[in-house]
Amino acid sequence: xxxxxxxxxxxxxxxxxxxxxxxxxxxxxxxxxxxxxxxxxxxxxxxxxxxxxxxxxxxxxxxxxxxxxxxxxxxxxxxxxxxxxxxxxxxxxxxxxxxxxxxxxxxxxxxxxxxxxxxxxxxxxxxxxxxxxxxxxxxxxxxxxxxxxxxx
Numbered sequence: 723x724x725x726x727x728x729x730x731x732x733x734x735x736x737x738x739x740x741x742x743x744x745x746x747x748x749x750x751x752x753x754x755x756x757x758x759x760x761x762x763x764x765x766x767x768x769x770x771x772x773x774x775x776x777x778x779x780x781x782x783x784x785x786x787x788x789x790x791x792x793x794x795x796x797x798x799x800x801x802x803x804x805x806x807x808x809x810x811x812x813x814x815x816x817x818x819x820x821x822x823x824x825x826x827x828x829x830x831x832x833x834x835x836x837x838x839x840x841x842x843x844x845x846x847x848x849x850x851x852x853x854x855x856x857x858x859x860x861x862x863x864x865x866x867x868x869x870x871x872x873x874x
Contacts, residue, residue, distance in 0.1 A: 764790075767861055774857035775850060784845040785854065792838035799831050 768789070772782045806824050811817040842851040 770861050771854055771857040774860060775853035777846070777850060777854070781846045781850060785842060785850075788838065788841050788845060789854075792834060792841075795834050796831055799827050799834075803827055 768782075768786055771777075771789075772786075777785065803824070806820055806827070809816075809820055811820050839851055839855070842854065846854075
């Protein structure tokens with residue numbers, strides 16, 4: 723997997739723009755023609771996290787608005803990731819700048835995540851926050867696998 727593909731997949735996963743697994747298949751259209759539905763992806767991601775972290779309705783109701791806020795803050799950075807992934811450096815100087823930009827984006831995304839972990843702990847227990855964190859990573863992994871399968 724080259725760096726361009728990695729950043730594209732990372733941006734796709736982290737913007738909460740993946741569907742519950744795959745969009746429903748229609749017999750009259752090939753799978754590649756399905757349009758991505760961000761709302762469906764967000765619902766699927768939230769449902770997966772709630773189920774995987776075993777959140778109660780009350781915990782989910784308290785957490786999800788804060789979770790959405792975090793994703794909204796990260797979304798701009800993911801767009802910048804996508805731009806980096808599409809960039810085609812022509813020399814070492816451009817490549818070095820691109821790597822620095824990517825590293826800066828990684829740090830900014832991580833800072834937002836750290837900030838929101840603390841906010842999550844204010845609305846649900848730290849143990850549940852840890853479970854949510856694990857669920858988010860699992861969802862990203864599953865999504866990456868499905869994207870890779872579709873490309874093959």
